[in-house]
Every structure is written in C-alpha cells, then in structure tokens.
Amino acid sequence: MSEKKQSFFDPVALEAFRKEHKIEPYRIKQITDAIFKQSIIDFQEITTISKELRDLFDAHFEIISLTEIKRVEDDETSKFLFETHDGEVVESVLMYHFHQKREDMTFNNAFQVEDANDEGQELNRMTLCISSQVGCAVGCIFCVTGKMGLKKNLHWTEILGQVLYINNFIKTKLGKKEDGTLHKVRNIVFMGMGEPLMNYPNVKETVGYLTDTKFLGLSRKRVTISTSGLLKPLRQFIDDNLPVAFAFSLHAPNQPLREQLIPVMAHVNPLDKLMALLDEYTDKTGNKIFFEYVMIKDKNDGKEVAHELGKLLQHRNAHLNMIPYNQNPAIDLEESTPERIKKFRDIVESYKVKVTVRENRGRKAKSACGQLGWEKVTENLKDNNVKKPIKKPL
Ligand code: SF4
Known part of the structure; x- marks a missing residue:
C-alpha cells in the first residue's frame, strides 16, 4: 500500500x-x-x-488535498463539490462576469446587477466563492449549510486547495488571455460553507498565500472575508489587520430580528457590541465594510425595517449589498418581490447609504449557499454512510 x-x-x-x-x-x-x-x-x-x-x-x-467529486455548470457559474481525505464534502462556486462597466473594480461591483452575462460578451473576470468549514454552526434559518450543523474546520491546505484546483481548471478551460497571461480567479470571497471567523487560524494562514506576492499576490480589495458576527474572533481579526476586504452579514437592523434569522449566534453576539467593533475597524483601517443583507419576503423586507437600516448605516463607512434570497425546497422561505426590493433600496438610499442590489447568480448551478454539499450529505445519510453532524454550540 x-x-x-x-x-x-x-x-x-x-x-x-x-x-x-x-x-x-x-x-x-x-x-x-x-x-x-x-x-x-x-x-x-x-x-x-x-x-x-x-x-x-x-x-x-x-499539491491539492481534495478530490473533485461533482461539478454543476451553467453559463454563469461552475460549482465544484470536493471530498476531503477524511470523506467530508465541501463546495466552491466560480462565477463568470462578462461585462465591464467601470475600470475601478472592487468586491462590491464584482456582483453588480449590470454585470450580467449578456450573450456574446467577452469574459471579463471571475470571482471564486470558497468554503472554510464543512457545514456551519451558525444556523442561519435561510441557509442549507446551516442545517448540516458543523462537521469540521477545513485545514488551510484544504481551503487553499480549492483556489489552486480551480485556477488549474480555468487554465484548462480558458488558457491564456490576449496579452499572453493566464486567465485566473480575480476575486476570492470567503462566502461558501462555514463561518470563516470560527476557523480563523486556518483562514488567516490561507489569506497569507492568497495575498503574498511570493504566492498568488492578490490585493486587499480582491480577497473578502465575510462573517455573521462573532465578537471574540472579530476582535482578533481587527487586531491582525489582515490585508483583505471585509463583509458583515447583517440581515437585520435590530437585535430581535437578527435573533429570528440567526437564532443561536445573534443571541450571544449582540448587535450593539458588534457595531461598536465594526466602527473600531473602519476607524483603524479606513476601509469600508460591505454589509450583506439577504432579502426574505415578509421577514426583513418591510418599509419600517428599511428606515431602521438606513438610520443604522448612515454616517458609517458602509456599503449595503442587498441579496435577493435564493429559494431552496429544503427551507420554507421566499425571496422578496422585485417591487419590495426596489422600494427597500430607495428608502435605505434616502439616508445617503450606498446600496447595490446584488445579482443572485447560479440558480441553475444550484449555487445557493451550501446546496450542493447539502444534497450530497442527504444522499449519504440515506445510505447511512456519513458521520452525524456535530451539535451546534450554545
Ligand atoms: S449563511 Fe453562512 S454563516 Fe449562516 S449558516 Fe450559512 S454558511 Fe453559516
């Protein structure tokens, strides 16, 4: 052997x-x-x-500590399901952007509605969404990965492996650009399975390889860590001042509503304390924070909530990304209607807050957070061939 x-x-x-x-x-x-x-x-x-x-x-x-076991593709995304050496499954989603409106690309406009894949347009750049854990303990009620519970923290070689494998896939698929350089992932976001700050040491190590010019050499605005808000590791993240962009999954402008949407973690990580830490981050670094807000019908998309959100973010170094909820048969929630999304955006913008309504890419490729991994896990559960998820911590 x-x-x-x-x-x-x-x-x-x-x-x-x-x-x-x-x-x-x-x-x-x-x-x-x-x-x-x-x-x-x-x-x-x-x-x-x-x-x-x-x-x-x-x-x-x-070089790669993972094995690809499934791929689902459409014209906007390629979604990869990997198996780790210990038999767990983890997913990554590659998103293709075909239309450049502005020279100044940032994490935010990597997702703009205007960047839709119009037929015949040239490929402009690619964003890769990677996972930091198998499953997730945070348990957001709108997320299929949350239903799995936490199964394990990925080692940083398993996180980095997603990036290296997919850059190789891109090379095979697209080859070189006109200028002779290779097509590669241009933006990387830690928004796949898992809460990155719950696996902070491995995420931090990975960020070193992504940003150091000896390795991948991506700039600060090309790598984004997204968190649902955990006070203790957030404190560490701020002190470390990692060279990354930062996104905060807000989803609700007040504590009671956040506790409905993120029941376990919001309860022990109060919004007022989180906002104080986020202010410290923007004061210290001068970087803006991208606030993520999943738009769920009749949950967090009302007019009063929009006013409250506008008041919360006004005068802050903030950019709001509104994300239409990507419906999933495993979860009894619906996405907000386009009319409600527009109204909500107009109200928040009236407080002079910058807002983007993010395109919800990859419906055909099942790129709702955790969906492919969830399907694989439920398949395996039927075969009694998978370890039970770890219980969520209280
Ligand atoms: S949305 Fe993110 S933080 Fe929430 S349960 Fe899903 S993976 Fe975890």
Whole structure:
C-alpha cells in the first residue's frame, strides 16, 4: 500500500525533506512559482525541474488535498463539490462576469446587477466563492449549510486547495488571455460553507498565500472575508489587520430580528457590541465594510425595517449589498418581490447609504449557499454512510 502523501504546503515536512534529499532552496521556489504563477497542480507538469525531482516530489507530496467529486455548470457559474481525505464534502462556486462597466473594480461591483452575462460578451473576470468549514454552526434559518450543523474546520491546505484546483481548471478551460497571461480567479470571497471567523487560524494562514506576492499576490480589495458576527474572533481579526476586504452579514437592523434569522449566534453576539467593533475597524483601517443583507419576503423586507437600516448605516463607512434570497425546497422561505426590493433600496438610499442590489447568480448551478454539499450529505445519510453532524454550540 502506498504511503500517505504530505502536503507540499507543510513547511516543516517540506524543509526536512529538502535537507534530507539535499535539494537546493531555489528548486522549492521553482515549484512554488509553477503552482502559483502557472496554475500547475501536478508535479509531472513542472518543466523547470528535472524528471528525477518531479518523480521524487510526486512520490512524497501532494499539491491539492481534495478530490473533485461533482461539478454543476451553467453559463454563469461552475460549482465544484470536493471530498476531503477524511470523506467530508465541501463546495466552491466560480462565477463568470462578462461585462465591464467601470475600470475601478472592487468586491462590491464584482456582483453588480449590470454585470450580467449578456450573450456574446467577452469574459471579463471571475470571482471564486470558497468554503472554510464543512457545514456551519451558525444556523442561519435561510441557509442549507446551516442545517448540516458543523462537521469540521477545513485545514488551510484544504481551503487553499480549492483556489489552486480551480485556477488549474480555468487554465484548462480558458488558457491564456490576449496579452499572453493566464486567465485566473480575480476575486476570492470567503462566502461558501462555514463561518470563516470560527476557523480563523486556518483562514488567516490561507489569506497569507492568497495575498503574498511570493504566492498568488492578490490585493486587499480582491480577497473578502465575510462573517455573521462573532465578537471574540472579530476582535482578533481587527487586531491582525489582515490585508483583505471585509463583509458583515447583517440581515437585520435590530437585535430581535437578527435573533429570528440567526437564532443561536445573534443571541450571544449582540448587535450593539458588534457595531461598536465594526466602527473600531473602519476607524483603524479606513476601509469600508460591505454589509450583506439577504432579502426574505415578509421577514426583513418591510418599509419600517428599511428606515431602521438606513438610520443604522448612515454616517458609517458602509456599503449595503442587498441579496435577493435564493429559494431552496429544503427551507420554507421566499425571496422578496422585485417591487419590495426596489422600494427597500430607495428608502435605505434616502439616508445617503450606498446600496447595490446584488445579482443572485447560479440558480441553475444550484449555487445557493451550501446546496450542493447539502444534497450530497442527504444522499449519504440515506445510505447511512456519513458521520452525524456535530451539535451546534450554545
Ligand atoms: S449563511 Fe453562512 S454563516 Fe449562516 S449558516 Fe450559512 S454558511 Fe453559516
């Protein structure tokens, strides 16, 4: 039986291996460059090192710590389901943007309604939504991943693996741009399965690889961490001042409504304390916060709520992203009507708050948060072939 391979990104194992086999440090750099700059995920394709070295690394290390087990695609998204070595499933969604209206791209306008995939338009950029956990303990009532409970924190090699695998997929699918450089993911958002701040050490390590110019080298505005709001890790995140954009899943402008939508976590992480921390973040960094707001019919889309939200965000360094709820048969909730969404937006904007109504991409590709993973898990549950979810913490 072959030995279990180690991750190429385990620095201790890699350095010990390098010394044992008397490999020059620049060889490690050549391999690292091939992975991050040329989107290679197979040692055998790295032509800057000898065949002997390729075989040596291939026998002992892996670049991707996940296996793709399912893919669902439409003309706007490619959705990937991966299996981890311990048999859990995790998902990532790649979104294609075909229409550039402005030069100044940010996380926010990566999702603008105007960026729709009009037939015949040229591919402009790609945004990748990655997962940080298998399942999620936060339990938002509108989210299928929340129904799974938390099953495990992903190791950072499993989070990074999603990005590297999908950059390789893009290379195979699209090749090079006109200027000779490779098509690659341009924006990365931690908005897949899981609450990133509940797995903060692994998310932080991943961010290093995404933003460091020795590796992927994405700028601050190209990587976004999104949180539902947990006081303790949020404190740590602010102190660390990671080079990322920051999104906060608000969903309600007052504590009672937040407790309805995010029952467990909102109760122990009060909104007033969270807002005080968020103000500290904007004061300290000068960065704006993107407030995420899922529009659910008759839950959080009324006129009074819109006024309350406008008052909450006015005078703050904030941008509101309104997201029409992506309906799912497993959940008894409906998306707000276009009329209500428009009215809601107009009211919030009357408080001089910047608002974007985000396009809800990937309905055909089932890119509602956690949906593919959820389907796989329910399939497995029928076969009694999956571990029971960990109970949500109180
Ligand atoms: S919406 Fe995000 S935080 Fe809420 S349960 Fe789903 S994955 Fe967790």
